[in-house]
Amino acid sequence: MDSVASGNLLVIGKVTKAHGLKGLLRVYSYARSEEAFQGSPTVFLSKEEWENAREFHVISVAAYKNGVLLALEGISSIEMAEHLKGAEVLIEKSSIVRADDEYFWHELTGLKVFLNTGEYLGDVSGIISEKGNDIYLVRNGDREWPIPATHEVVREIDLESGTMIICPLEGMLDLNEV
Incomplete structure (x- = not known):
């Protein structure tokens, strides 16, 4: 077809x-x-x-x-x-009918993830569907961080530029290991 x-x-x-x-x-x-x-x-x-x-x-x-x-x-x-x-x-x-803040998994996979400070964290390598919220898996080399897909953490998604900006909750990331 x-x-x-x-x-x-x-x-x-x-x-x-x-x-x-x-x-x-x-x-x-x-x-x-x-x-x-x-x-x-x-x-x-x-x-x-x-x-x-x-x-x-x-x-x-x-x-x-x-x-x-x-x-x-x-x-x-x-x-x-x-x-x-x-x-x-x-x-x-x-x-497909969707709200402005709805995205498909295939659109998010591969996005470059930056902290709200401008520091590069990694790329979205996968998504886990959990009760209530999805979890974005962000990978940089051999490191991977689970990022909750909430408005509190994920501040901006820009599909045109291929970027996601997050504001991690206290203790979510050990920035010394980034």
């Missing part, structure tokens, strides 16, 4: 199992809320054994535990839904 090859799609979840008898899909969401799924009238499902992602029209989306229940046109039985277990759920990037 051209849109997959050109990078116009973003993975927002993974089908974990069928739900009920009528073909609902239980999806573990990588997004903070079901709103990411509601911004698009269609989703794409992709499995390793498929050559291309397949497009489905969204009938309904509902929050459910740590994910969503997704009803898709053409998936009307538990048997059909079971075949989709493990599929990644993707949407077109252009259909």
Whole structure:
């Protein structure tokens, strides 16, 4: 599919199992809320054994535990839904609705992190999703620091310049080791 090859799609979840008898899909969401799924009238499902992602029209989306229940046109039985277990759920990037202070993990990975004093700390090397807040892993050589993704600590993210400015809490970093 051209849109997959050109990078116009973003993975927002993974089908974990069928739900009920009528073909609902239980999806573990990588997004903070079901709103990411509601911004698009269609989703794409992709499995390793498929050559291309397949497009489905969204009938309904509902929050459910740590994910969503997704009803898709053409998936009307538990048997059909079971075949989709493990599929990644993707949407077109252009259909994403988000607040000004929301970012996708792929946008943050690789950002240069600076202290509010201007001192370079390292690069965002990964992100851990924890209850309540994400944690940015900032690496410099063989050192790595966990940085809570809170407004109190992360003061500025500038995707254009590829930088993040943080104001670490007292004791968070041993600056003598930076």
